[in-house]
Amino acid sequence: MFRNTLALNGGAPIRNHFLPYSRQQIAPEDIAAVETCLKSDWLTTGPFLNAFETQLATISERRYCAGVSNGTAALHAAYHAAGISDRDEVIVPAITFAATANAALYLNAIPVFADIAPDTILITPDTVAPLITPATKAIVAVDFAGQPCNYEALSGIAAEHNLILIADCCHSLGATYNGRPTGALADLAVYSFHPVKPITTGEGGAVVTDNADYYERICRFRNHGITTDHHQRQKENKWHYEMVELGFNYRLSDIQAAVGLSQSNRLQSMLARRTEIAHQYDQAFSGYAQLSPLRTRPRIDHSYHLYVIRLQVDHLSEGRDTVFQALRAEGIGVNVHYLPVYRHPYYQQLFKSFTPNCPVADKIYQEILSLPIYSAMTDNDVQDVIQAMYKVLEAFQV
């Protein structure tokens, strides 16, 4: 077979070893930190958690940080702290990971889906403002792919309507807007430390804020709704504790925090590598008619959690799904982020016949592909992705 015969059609693939779209980077220091923790007195809610929280608060230019068991728990805790409850409306992007909307449902609130800008996949003041009603309680901005939203405009709208602005920064730890970290730009900001995210703890999450009241509510919520933790009780020689509301066990263990603290020391170098890879893609695809990368907004530093391109379907004989299959056959782990949340069967049933009006999200969903990007990728891996893209897109060129 010729090398330019698509693997989909029986040709030789560009890669024999599948390249994932993302994966963690674990260093010897991370492993050493786990060992130190396992040999210490505390396996949960101990000194590593304190140190990791302090580090995240510093990175985020925030007063408070509470570590929790995952990013979804972080959203749940942040929405709860913001006072979101029965029948409140929460504006979320049409294109995001389902958890952004699900966390509103956990609190019997109603996710209201805002359309996104076609060139950035971010919500904008224009897509959010018309959705505000007397029942609206909060706006949740998602820094899709690691690109910060227009927080200036969104916080303006939030202030004008007395709404709480929450930032889902699960993609954007380390990203900045106007020189400030994304975690500093809303009333509450949320991180995830899942293995594909900028830093990992295996599973993990955190909420950062400057508001002492929110912080206290989150600490209570992650610990069954109990007012004091065991350290405080030990210090005060007390056994008595009080559960004052219904909370959860959403704690982050010290073992996880040890990994997170160690990972966070390498955040800048891991981001620098992701940026390098993104620039190699930018160069390879500039002026390429069959695709366009998402636009990068001015005055931002991107964290490149994802590298998303839009296929120019007018220039291709096949749609996104076939391009996806062809690239997978070449050994390239492309992915799609994300199906508009309200298109999931659960939401279709929940909303019955009602479908949110997000024409841009519905159209863009048919065109997007995420290319592999993560700090442990080698230059050869990057070249394989580029060659596979050329091979597939040229085969489908019209």
Ligand SMILES: *Cc1c(COP(=O)(O)O)cnc(C)c1O
């Ligand atoms: C990953 C992610 C979450 C959920 O985080 P988990 O740690 O997997 O629970 C929420 N929102 C967005 C945008 C995410 O990418």
